[in-house]
Amino acid sequence: xxxxxxxxxxxxxxxxxxxxxxxxxxxxxxxxxxxxxxxxxxxxxxxxxxxxxxxxxxxxxxxxxxxxxxxxxxxxxxxxxxxxxxxxxxxxxxxxxxxxxxxxxxxxxxxxxxxxxxxxxxxxxxxxxxxxxxxxxxxxxxxxxxxxxxxxxxxxxxxxxxxxxxxxxxxxxxxxxxxxxxxxxxxxxxxxxxxxxxxxxxxxxxxxxxxxxxxxxxxxxxxxxxxxxxxxxxxxxxxxxxxxxxxxxxxxxxxxxxxxxxxxxxxxxxxxxxxxxxxxxxxxxxxxxxxxxxxxxxxxxxxxxxxxxx
Numbered sequence: 001x002x003x004x005x006x007x008x009x010x011x012x013x014x015x016x017x018x019x020x021x022x023x024x025x026x027x028x029x030x031x032x033x034x035x036x037x038x039x040x041x042x043x044x045x046x047x048x049x050x051x052x053x054x055x056x057x058x059x060x061x062x063x064x065x066x067x068x069x070x071x072x073x074x075x076x077x078x079x080x081x082x083x084x085x086x087x088x089x090x091x092x093x094x095x096x097x098x099x100x101x102x103x104x105x106x107x108x109x110x111x112x113x114x115x116x117x118x119x120x121x122x123x124x125x126x127x128x129x130x131x132x133x134x135x136x137x138x139x140x141x142x143x144x145x146x147x148x149x150x151x152x153x154x155x156x157x158x159x160x161x162x163x164x165x166x167x168x169x170x171x172x173x174x175x176x177x178x179x180x181x182x183x184x185x186x187x188x189x190x191x192x193x194x195x196x197x198x199x200x201x202x203x204x205x206x207x208x209x210x211x212x213x214x215x216x217x218x219x220x221x222x223x224x225x226x227x228x229x230x231x232x233x234x235x236x237x238x239x240x241x242x243x244x245x246x247x248x249x250x251x252x253x254x255x256x257x258x259x260x261x262x263x264x265x266x267x268x269x270x271x272x273x274x275x276x277x278x279x280x281x282x283x284x285x286x287x288x289x290x291x292x293x294x295x296x297x298x299x300x301x302x303x304x305x306x307x308x309x310x
Contacts, residue, residue, distance in 0.1 A: 044084040049074065052087070062175055065091045068147035069175035071168055079142075085114045090144045093117045101128050106300065115302045118145060118245055118271045125296060125310040127269040129154050133242035136229060136268070138190045138255055141165060143172030145245050146183045154243070155181045157232070161189040161224035162201060190248065191226040192257035199224045228258030233266075241266045250276035256287045263291035270306040274299065 052063045053072060063070040065087070073079035092113060097105050101119030110116040119128040129135060131153030137146045140158035142165060149156045158173075160166045166187045173183040189199065198221045233241060241262050246252050252272050262268065270288065274280040284304060285297045294308040 067151045071171040089115045110300050120305040127305040136244040138246035139248040142168040147176050150183050156183045159186045189226045190255040192254040230261045241268045243269045245271045247273040260291045267308040275302040
């Protein structure tokens with residue numbers, strides 16, 4: 001893709017995202033605001049489909065984003081509401097900026113993206129997935145970040161506890177059949193201890209399921225199993241954990257508390273969402289540094305990035 005095309009496509013993506021963010025701030029009746037946001041969301045999804053959806057002759061269509069493949073979920077209730085947002089957050093920088101997560105680029109795109117990218121570099125401080133990395137994807141959803149990381153040559157342990165979403169994650173695994181690495185789906189959630197709990201499922205917006213946030217609107221529930229990163233690493237004899245990505249709807253602090261030994265021993269790079277609970281930025285950084293004081297933590301609008309190399 002030539003630089004001009006990249007600039008033009010990026011400008012269109014920015015316009016759609018910016019318009020949706022502005023629509024959320026409109027001082028108009030809620031039904032008008034909802035209509036505007038929905039319309040822009042549809043346009044955004046149409047753009048994603050035009051750009052990345054592959055129509056095959058011998059099977060179901062799928063998304064192919066620079067080699068990272070995802071099942072087409074646009075006809076499944078709840079998923080199309082989330083899909084455009086997730087694809088932008090995970091793939092905007094890899095697609096439009098040649099996977100360059102330099103600080104200047106991240107700070108620029110973070111202003112208009114919904115949640116922001118999952119990578120950040122600033123000199124020796126480098127929180128990006130590398131070939132050969134062992135990656136924990138906490139809150140894998142249908143495997144968008146897992147597919148991205150696996151196609152960079154990483155081995156990804158993808159945690160997704162909700163049955164219907166886990167089944168789609170397994171489809172993503174099959175689409176990204178990579179020798180010597182790839183995606184290993186795990187139907188469990190991550191927390192500070194092993195237990196069985198109820199997770200509230202957002203039946204309107206896929207991916208907004210939570211064991212912490214229990215707003216009853218558009219929700220059902222499902223019994224799931226939780227484990228800890230420390231226990232998973234020990235049970236599976238992991239010799240390293242190089243990268244942890246987490247977007248688990250407010251349970252990030254419990255996940256980090258259950259990873260104390262991994263943070264201390266392996267010191268993985270961290271890309272963690274910090275927008276679910278008001279005190280997330282402060283609490284999550286404190287937990288990380290208590291486990292391993294060598295970490296440096298950098299905050300963006302909705303995420304933190306941490307590394308012991310800087």
